[in-house]
Amino acid sequence: MELDDLKGLINQKLMEGSPNITENNFTDLLKGKASSVISKIKKSLWFEIACCALVVPLFIGIALFSSHSSLKIYFGLFGAIFIPFTLIFFYLLKKINEFDQSVLPIKENLQQLIKMLEDFTRRYFQFNMALLPICFLVALFLGYNEKEPIAVLDNIFDKLKVNKSIYIGFIVGYSIAIVFGLVYLTKWYIRKLYGKYIDQLKLLLTELKED
Amino acid sequence: MDYKEKDFIQLLNQNQKIIHKVCNLYMNWQEDKEDLFQEITLQAWKAYSQFRGEAKFSTWLYRVALNTAITFFRKDKKNAFIDTVSEMPELTVPMDRDPIEDKTKAMYEAIAALSKIDKAIVMLYLEDYSYAEISEIIGITANNIAVKMNRIKVKLREATLKNFERI
Numbered sequence: 422m423e424l425d426d427l428k429g430l431i432n433q434k435l436m437e438g439s440p441n442i443t444e445n446n447f448t449d450l451l452k453g454k455a456s457s458v459i460s461k462i463k464k465s466l467w468f469e470i471a472c473c474a475l476v477v478p479l480f481i482g483i484a485l486f487s488s489h490s491s492l493k494i495y496f497g498l499f500g501a502i503f504i505p506f507t508l509i510f511f512y513l514l515k516k517i518n519e520f521d522q523s524v525l526p527i528k529e530n531l532q533q534l535i536k537m538l539e540d541f542t543r544r545y546f547q548f549n550m551a552l553l554p555i556c557f558l559v560a561l562f563l564g565y566n567e568k569e570p571i572a573v574l575d576n577i578f579d580k581l582k583v584n585k586s587i588y589i590g591f592i593v594g595y596s597i598a599i600v601f602g603l604v605y606l607t608k609w610y611i612r613k614l615y616g617k618y619i620d621q622l623k624l625l626l627t628e629l630k631e632d
Numbered sequence: 633m634d635y636k637e638k639d640f641i642q643l644l645n646q647n648q649k650i651i652h653k654v655c656n657l658y659m660n661w662q663e664d665k666e667d668l669f670q671e672i673t674l675q676a677w678k679a680y681s682q683f684r685g686e687a688k689f690s691t692w693l694y695r696v697a698l699n700t701a702i703t704f705f706r707k708d709k710k711n712a713f714i715d716t717v718s719e720m721p722e723l724t725v726p727m728d729r730d731p732i733e734d735k736t737k738a739m740y741e742a743i744a745a746l747s748k749i750d751k752a753i754v755m756l757y758l759e760d761y762s763y764a765e766i767s768e769i770i771g772i773t774a775n776n777i778a779v780k781m782n783r784i785k786v787k788l789r790e791a792t793l794k795n796f797e798r799i
Contacts, residue, residue, distance in 0.1 A: 431739060434740050
């Protein structure tokens with residue numbers, strides 16, 4: 422029972438049950454939506470870019486027009502950090518579009534896809550993590566050194582009636598918990614979205630590299 | 633519809649067998665086959681602007697279809713081998729068994745159980761592509777393809793025998 426003896430029959434069997442697709446059906450298929458990982462990443466990148474486009478002018482506006490120096494620095498830094506990330510997201514999108522239009526040999530295609538997914542997940546993680554030090558350390562530093570009182574915050578602390586050491590202890594503990602929680606959660610989320618897929622692609626590549 | 637799209641659809645229509653074969657080989661469930669068919673069509677359309685006609689359209693389409701199928705994953709339970717068997721159309725008539733049909737079915741089941749990479753090599757081999765041509769599509773050397781093909785043949789022979797005894 423050799424493959425060569427059954428070539429013709431296997432070829433026939435591979436066509437069994439396949440409907441004939443007309444040119445009109447193909448026209449409809451071209452209007453459909455892709456469900457590949459690449460199209461999901463593209464959607465995700467467009468979402469990040471849209472968020473950046475919304476947030477950058479808003480934060481820069483707050484930085485320019487706020488009367489509090491801490492808010493100026495805080496939102497100014499936020500706005501500034503979003504700009505290079507917007508550019509990085511555009512760069513990744515350009516690379517993904519180029520890859521999407523290319524027809525490479527299977528091995529090279531797998532290598533490029535793995536590299537692209539790893540690049541994307543790394544940048545996504547960096548983007549999320551870059552905001553943490555600003556969120557906590559800069560906010561703490563600036564809030565502590567703010568000369569002009571911020572009425573809204575002062576009202577909250579007055580109502581809670583906590584003394585300064587408890588307040589600082591709580592803020593430090595809260596910051597540490599949130600930082601570790603966010604690092605772990607972001608890693609888990611990225612792994613859940615793309616981790617298994619990347620592993621499967623790596624297995625295929627390993628198989629191709631075997632002699 | 634512009635000229636380019638019309639041209640593309642015409643070529644795709646003439647070569648649709650390739651997409652059907654790839655979908656049938658890589659997916660077990662009808663719904664998944666339809667999804668993969670759509671994905672390959674869209675992927676080919678996206679890449680069509682880069683098609684310069686240096687290779688035959690059919691070879692180019694094989695490359696697109698196999699790349700798409702290999703990187704297209706569905707939930708594990710759907711791809712389990714048992715589903716492949718249950719989903720396969722019954723060829724044999726119990727009272728009047730045709731040994732050639734049984735052998736074909738046994739071989740088909742053995743091919744369906746191969747890895748995604750081995751399936752791609754077998755598919756191109758079945759289409760009578762030379763080892764040099766297969767190596768260009770897969771991206772490894774022709775010698776490596778020959779070694780892999782020999783191993784696949786041994787694997788298929790053993791699996792087909794087992795499947796044949798079961799049938």
